[in-house]
Amino acid sequence: MIETASHANAFTIRCLSDTFEVRHSLQALIDDMEGRNFLPEERGTVELVLAEVLNNIAEHAYEERGDGAIALDATYIPGGMTFALVDDGKPMPDGQTPLGMPANLDVEVNDLPEGGFGWFLIGELARDLVYERRDTQNHLSFRMILGEG
Amino acid sequence: MDMTTTDIADARLVKVIDSRIDAAVAIQFKDTLRAVTQGGPHRVVLDLSDVTFIDSSGLGAVVAGMKLLNGDHVLELACLTPVVAKVFKLTRMDTVFKIHADVAAAFPPAQAS
Numbered sequence: 001m002i003e004t005a006s007h008a009n010a011f012t013i014r015c016l017s018d019t020f021e022v023r024h025s026l027q028a029l030i031d032d033m034e035g036r037n038f039l040p041e042e043r044g045t046v047e048l049v050l051a052e053v054l055n056n057i058a059e060h061a062y063e064e065r066g067d068g069a070i071a072l073d074a075t076y077i078p079g080g081m082t083f084a085l086v087d088d089g090k091p092m093p094d095g096q097t098p099l100g101m102p103a104n105l106d107v108e109v110n111d112l113p114e115g116g117f118g119w120f121l122i123g124e125l126a127r128d129l130v131y132e133r134r135d136t137q138n139h140l141s142f143r144m145i146l147g148e149g
Numbered sequence: 150m151d152m153t154t155t156d157i158a159d160a161r162l163v164k165v166i167d168s169r170i171d172a173a174v175a176i177q178f179k180d181t182l183r184a185v186t187q188g189g190p191h192r193v194v195l196d197l198s199d200v201t202f203i204d205s206s207g208l209g210a211v212v213a214g215m216k217l218l219n220g221d222h223v224l225e226l227a228c229l230t231p232v233v234a235k236v237f238k239l240t241r242m243d244t245v246f247k248i249h250a251d252v253a254a255a256f257p258p259a260q261a262s
Contacts, residue, residue, distance in 0.1 A: 019173060044202060044232030051204045055172055105245050109219045114212050117205035117240050124239045 004028040017058040017068035052118040061089025084141045150177035160192035170207030178210045198228035
């Protein structure tokens, strides 16, 4: 059940926390950005951040159930985009988004980290990240600066 | 996950044919990389020119691939597209891997003696 809609200054997605649905609805947004003449690298950066956020909802909020509702509203604003996501899954641990810390890479090859990059990447690429737990829902919003090289 | 291999001098060039290394293919990536490098040359250069998207799971898979090969092989990377390069730079993984701008840079012509 994927519902996507393109509006004058926005693109909305309603889908389930299923790998296939998440991937296809995200692709629909990237296609919408292409139609609005965003550059490949800008589309790729948005895709990266949203893939991390959506995977997090699917894996942690919905614990890989695959049938949880996800709402994503993307709004085109001058100089970038804003995003608002709502899900009905479990709250973030400690009621806040995990602190994405840079990994310690000064280690032997076999001790290099293979995970923990997700929230770090989100933190580096998104601005004004706000998370709120409202009743039984997670609300996450942020902004991305695009179009400045 | 498709990969093709070409042996050049003392190295094996492994080209990833897929356009994405993400959560959906992370495990396949590791398994395929292991299969195509097993018993091959020590030096492995991974050509990522077709890969336009990588996420944190994909990055984790490339690191896991490096560990998997460690000892028998050394893994280098070539031809990072903009978004892939951005992920490596932001996470500073570009300091861990030897990264070549293109395949030619990974295989400079032998010095005339």
